[in-house]
Amino acid sequence: xxxxxxEKDLWEWWYNGHYGESDAYKNHYPxxxxxxxWDKPSLxxxxxxxxxxxxxxxxxxxxxxxxxxxxxxxxxPARRYKGLFNGKDRYLGVSPDGFQWDMLDVPPIxxxxxxxxxxxxxxxxxxxxxxxxxxxxxSVWVTTSKDFNTFSEARLVLHADxxxxxxxxxRVREIVENPAYFTPPIVDGENYIAETYLMPLMAYEGVYIxxxxxxxxxxxxxxxxxxYTRINQPExxxxxxxxxxxxxxxxxxxxGIAPWDGVTYDTSQISICGAPIVRDDExxxxxxxxxxxxxxxxxxxxxxxxxxFRLDIDPAxxxxxxxxxxxxxxxxxxxSLDAEEVGRVLxxxxxxxxxxxxxxxxxxxxxxxxxxxxxxTRVPAEPAAYTGGPDTLDALPGYxxxxxxxxxxDHVKVxxxxxxxPSPNFDKPVRARFILNxxxxxxxxxx
Numbered sequence: 001x002x003x004x005x006x007e008k009d010l011w012e013w014w015y016n017g018h019y020g021e022s023d024a025y026k027n028h029y030p031x032x033x034x035x036x037x038w039d040k041p042s043l044x045x046x047x048x049x050x051x052x053x054x055x056x057x058x059x060x061x062x063x064x065x066x067x068x069x070x071x072x073x074x075x076x077p078a079r080r081y082k083g084l085f086n087g088k089d090r091y092l093g094v095s096p097d098g099f100q101w102d103m104l105d106v107p108p109i110x111x112x113x114x115x116x117x118x119x120x121x122x123x124x125x126x127x128x129x130x131x132x133x134x135x136x137x138x139s140v141w142v143t144t145s146k147d148f149n150t151f152s153e154a155r156l157v158l159h160a161d162x163x164x165x166x167x168x169x170x171r172v173r174e175i176v177e178n179p180a181y182f183t184p185p186i187v188d189g190e191n192y193i194a195e196t197y198l199m200p201l202m203a204y205e206g207v208y209i210x211x212x213x214x215x216x217x218x219x220x221x222x223x224x225x226x227x228y229t230r231i232n233q234p235e236x237x238x239x240x241x242x243x244x245x246x247x248x249x250x251x252x253x254x255x256g257i258a259p260w261d262g263v264t265y266d267t268s269q270i271s272i273c274g275a276p277i278v279r280d281d282e283x284x285x286x287x288x289x290x291x292x293x294x295x296x297x298x299x300x301x302x303x304x305x306x307x308x309f310r311l312d313i314d315p316a317x318x319x320x321x322x323x324x325x326x327x328x329x330x331x332x333x334x335x336s337l338d339a340e341e342v343g344r345v346l347x348x349x350x351x352x353x354x355x356x357x358x359x360x361x362x363x364x365x366x367x368x369x370x371x372x373x374x375x376x377t378r379v380p381a382e383p384a385a386y387t388g389g390p391d392t393l394d395a396l397p398g399y400x401x402x403x404x405x406x407x408x409x410d411h412v413k414v415x416x417x418x419x420x421x422p423s424p425n426f427d428k429p430v431r432a433r434f435i436l437n438x439x440x441x442x443x444x445x446x447x
Contacts (some may be wrong), residue, residue: 001274001286002035003070011035014057014068014098015324027065029057029098035277035284036326045099057099063087067117067274068098069126071148078102082126082148084109084117090128092148106149112138116200118275120144120208120242126151127242129199136160137195138215142242158212158237158245164194167251168216175231176218180259182267182311184229184293185303188219197232201242202275209334210237210245211254211272221298229294231257232269234287236334249335255287255327260311265289265323273324281412283329290322331412332360332443339366339436347444349375349429355446356423357416357432359407366438367406370416372399375429399424401435 002013011032026048030038040055048054058065066086074080081095089108093101109115111130120127126145131138132154139159145151169192175181197215201208212235217228233253237245255270266289276285296318299305307313337345352372361368373380380400398418405417424430434441 014065026056026060027058028055069119090115109143109151114198116198116274118201121203130154131198134159138197140196140199155243157243158196160194160196168192168194171216172218182260182293183307184218185298186219186229200272200274208239208242212237213271233257234272265291266325267291268293281331285327287325288322289325292321336440336442338440343436345434347432349431352424352426352430354423354425357446358413359444360412360442361439362410363408363439364410367408368439369401369404369406369435371401371433372424372430373433375431
């Protein structure tokens with residue numbers, strides 16, 4: 001993921017590029033002032049094709065940098081950057097600037113070929129999600145460290161199941177049968193399975209948001225290939241403790257691959273790079289888009305290039321297969337509860353004692369009303385005596401749907417009000433009943 005450097009007042013990004021016949025991945029370094037438009041400074045550090053006029057950041061012959069974080073909390077400036085380096089496992093390194101690295105003499109984190117890395121502000125620890133196999137194939141495991149020296153033994157937290165296999169068959173069928181998509185060269189009609197390829201995490205509003213990447217192969221590739229023609233798409237999961245995860249939104253695809261248009265890069269695989277970034281009223285999600293679902297020689301061997309001819313694929317596409325992409329969400333915009341006509345949502349019990357209630361809602365074509373009801377009986381609640389003003393009131397007016405000041409329009413944050421009433425003050429648990437009319441509810445909260 002791009003990293004904000006407060007000292008330089010700019011975004012930094014380390015990315016790997018693969019060139020030509022070489023097996024070496026070269027780690028590059030661009031910068032940006034806005035996170036969208038990037039400059040590639042000439043670092044002059046390593047020679048490539050007879051010149052040091054390039055932005056290669058690390059020695060191409062050394063162990064590759066796989067993940068990097070900037071750690072403003074560490075008092076030691078020599079450990080300002082923390083990185084995981086790839087080998088068979090993930091090796092730990094620290095750096096003052098992201099260029100000069102000291103590898104730590106500590107055990108590496110066991111992992112297969114993918115992993116993700118983040119800092120957990122809730123428990124003040126570093127978290128890596130790594131990939132190991134179970135009976136369900138590729139699965140997600142979690143390991144943590146308080147000091148970035150010793151990581152815990154990884155624990156299994158998420159794997160695919162029968163529902164994912166069913167979803168995978170349907171998703172593969174959609175790609176194969178819809179002519180708008182770029183179909184892989186091998187479709188054998190048998191290997192329609194699902195695996196959790198990886199899962200980046202995000203600490204958000206007191207919970208953890210996970211983005212499990214569901215791997216759906218189309219068919220086994222004969223030797224010497226070791227992978228599958230496939231699609232990869234992230235879904236959503238949520239946890240309060242990093243270890244117990246709930247799949248949400250009916251396992252809908254969160255970022256789906258797009259039909260082929262010859263321009264975009266997310267037509268075959270999508271992989272979120274790391275923890276999304278909250279910027280003002282938006283959530284920025286950087287992701288890697290991979291545009292081709294198979295190698296060029298596979299199309300020639302197993303498809304006789306029919307798919308490449310059908311879509312009029314430019315051969316140069318196979319030399320330009322991936323790119324960093326940016327998707328944006330409104331705050332809290334991961335999931336919404338939508339009422340096409342009229343819908344009602346009853347919350348869990350909570351205490352409501354003098355705070356204000358806010359909602360994040362899109363009601364451009366409708367409105368929202370809210371009534372407060374007793375937690376147990378679910379009938380309109382009687383407020384406690386109000387002592388917050390200069391004059392004590394014997395009782396507050398009702399907080400029913402008819403007293404609600406209707407909310408219309410599109411708002412990331414709007415305060416709820418009831419006609420003639422101050423902020424509610426109840427002496428026992430209550431619930432809120434939201435009545436939506438052609439509206440999308442993203443969240444509500446008290447403050």
